[in-house]
Amino acid sequence: MARTVWDSTLGKKTVMAVSGLIMLLYLVVHMIGNLKIFFGAGEFNHYGHWLRTVGEPFMHYEWTLWLVRIVLVAAVVAHAVSAYQLSRRDIRARPSKYVHKRPRASYATRTMRWGGVILGLFIVWHILDITTGTVHPGFRPGHPYQNVVDTFSTWYGNVIYIVAMLALGLHVRHGFWSAAQTLGAGSRTRDRALKTVADVLALLLTAGFIAVPVGVMTGVVS
DSSP: OHHHHHHSHHHHHHHHHHHHHHHHHHHHHHHHHHGGGGGOHHHHHHHHHHHHHTTTTTSOTTHHHHHHHHHHHHHHHHHHHHHHHHHHHHHHHOOSOOSSOOOOOOHHHHTHHHHHHHHHHHHHHHIIIIISOTTOTTOOTTOHHHHHHHHTTSHHHHHHHHHHHHHHHHHHHHHHHHHHHHTTOOOTTTHHHHHHHHHHHHHHHHHHHHHHHHHHHTTSOO
8 A cells, every 4th residue: 555655646746745844844843953153152062962952761762863863854855856757757748848837946946956956965075974974174072062163164165055045945845836736725815824834944944054154154153
């Protein structure tokens, strides 16, 4: 039964929608946490430590954080695999070009695939930069505030991050509305409201994430 659902186009779209909403929820929480950097090093470093002790003493040190990471990895993989397979299925269904041009889609729609690739590459870089410090010269474990400031004190760190966040905004704007349609939340009367929510979410997430490198570049965070 599960295999039959997964093999169907609707099944893959549902997996994309659910996994996308899981990641969206994480992004909202992550953005709020990132903004704590404007309250100073002590507040931000304390937040970074708290993430590793959530659930204690019932949960061991970092267990909750690893549980969140596992769920996120599963969501990212499910989202990416579904998107790839749906894309290949769409290409096979129409191998030749349309005789008549189709209506021009929105910019966000036309860049969803490239946006997904950009975000996938960014996630790898972000983990190696901020989490493991593999590509971060001078990385200091246990000092997230200083590590973030160091990253955004370089031109390439700012460029990579800002480009990725712009791609994220476009991805969320289109993806949220598409997920709502797939899960049956859309209707003629609710579509305008759903598109407005998608626009607001995309704007807030983009602005919230970009505020951090801008804060470092302008000296507000130092």
